[in-house]
Amino acid sequence: MLSKKTKYGLKALTYLASVDSKVPVQIAEIAKHENISQKFLESILLTLRRNGFLGSKKGKGGGYYLIKEPKDILMTSVMRVLEGPIAMIPCVSLNFYEKCDDCPDENKCSVNKLMLQVRDSALEVYRNNTLEDLIS
Amino acid sequence: MLSKKTKYGLKALTYLASVDSKVPVQIAEIAKHENISQKFLESILLTLRRNGFLGSKKGKGGGYYLIKEPKDILMTSVMRVLEGPIAMIPCVSLNFYEKCDDCPDENKCSVNKLMLQVRDSALEVYRNNTLEDLIS
DNA sequence: ATATTTTGTCTTCTTGGAGAGCATATTACG
DNA sequence: CGTAATATGCTCTCCAAGAAGACAAAATAT
Structure with a gap:
């Protein structure tokens, strides 16, 4: 949420x-x-x-x-400041990486595999949207 | 998270x-x-x-x-049962829609516009992954 | 019958979100 | 100069949800 x-x-x-x-x-x-x-x-x-x-x-x-122009304000940076990590789980986070304490091998973890894809797709959206794009 | x-x-x-x-x-x-x-x-x-x-x-x-075969278990349904709505905000949810009480017009809402894209991209990932895909 | 395993309910603990309240600092303007 | 307007900082509370722990009950293989 x-x-x-x-x-x-x-x-x-x-x-x-x-x-x-x-x-x-x-x-x-x-x-x-x-x-x-x-x-x-x-x-x-x-x-x-x-x-x-x-x-x-x-x-x-x-x-x-x-301070900056709306077209220069990326949603990735806004989301990271307001909401925190974009990844849904720390072990796939770019800026807030943290190892799971229950997971022996990330590369074999099914959750990791799935959430990596989710993160990438979310990142794609945030990178393609500036503040200017949100004004209709 | x-x-x-x-x-x-x-x-x-x-x-x-x-x-x-x-x-x-x-x-x-x-x-x-x-x-x-x-x-x-x-x-x-x-x-x-x-x-x-x-x-x-x-x-x-x-x-x-x-009960079912791994290839017949879609991540969309698993996520909805365990995590709840896939959308990050109720006003863009397919299965759990709810109107924002502070928002007069969804079509002009910047948050709605952004989160709609995020939901679609997440949905795309979950639809393309079955339980079988997660086993490496 | 008995041991094994799931089922169900109740309680507790911690964390974070959401917001209220109040005192303080800074500035414009008459 | 002084006063009103405005932003800043801090603490505190309330509430919900997540994350378990404890323990009794029901079902079943043997």
Whole structure:
């Protein structure tokens, strides 16, 4: 399941991209437009900012804005920051690899074999989508 | 993330398929061979039996066995029983559809658009893999 | 009958998601 | 300068689900 964090984060990014200028947008405006809990959204925007997707401006007239162009924001990086690993199991993860403690040989593991294919196909989708592609 | 339930269930199915005959295999044997908690495995095998994948035989010489041929067991059905919906979000699920309560129009939703592609690519993988394909 | 094995139920423990609340820092603007 | 507006940081709680462990009951081969 996709976490609400990722869902809301994607919606917020899409909204910011659709506003198309670099003037800061307040959290309250995003939350209202997307029907999201404002407090929850704050923490999400914060992690997006920490990871270089958003900039923020404090004080009156402040808010959040996109740092890069929508066409330069790949879904692979957004998903990794918001949702975590793209792989469904650590032993097939590119960026978060971890060995299964119950599995003696990954190459003979049926779960590994299947999930490797799933990861590759998901990766293919995320690599072919930028933030710009999500705006209809 | 893939739940351990699904992971263990897949491993157990693979093991039963590799034994290649229809003689019952005891839970303890499967658990030992795959390094799985036996008690947890019991409940997993139970749901696999209830959903028509396995048969069981009680008493001495009893155990679990595959009902269908490995080549006739599709990963789509296994995943749906063990892991639940294949889609990452209910509004793009084929078998477990549910509307998002915050989303006024699915067709304009960026999350929907992206997750639809992810679901299709995952489905493609699961449809192309039977239990037989997982035995190397 | 008895030992073996599945079946069923109840309980517990831990983890993570989701969000509320409040205090603090920064900035625009009159 | 001062005040209102806004973002930031932190803690805390609530709830659900995953992951088991304990133990009694039912079925069956021998």
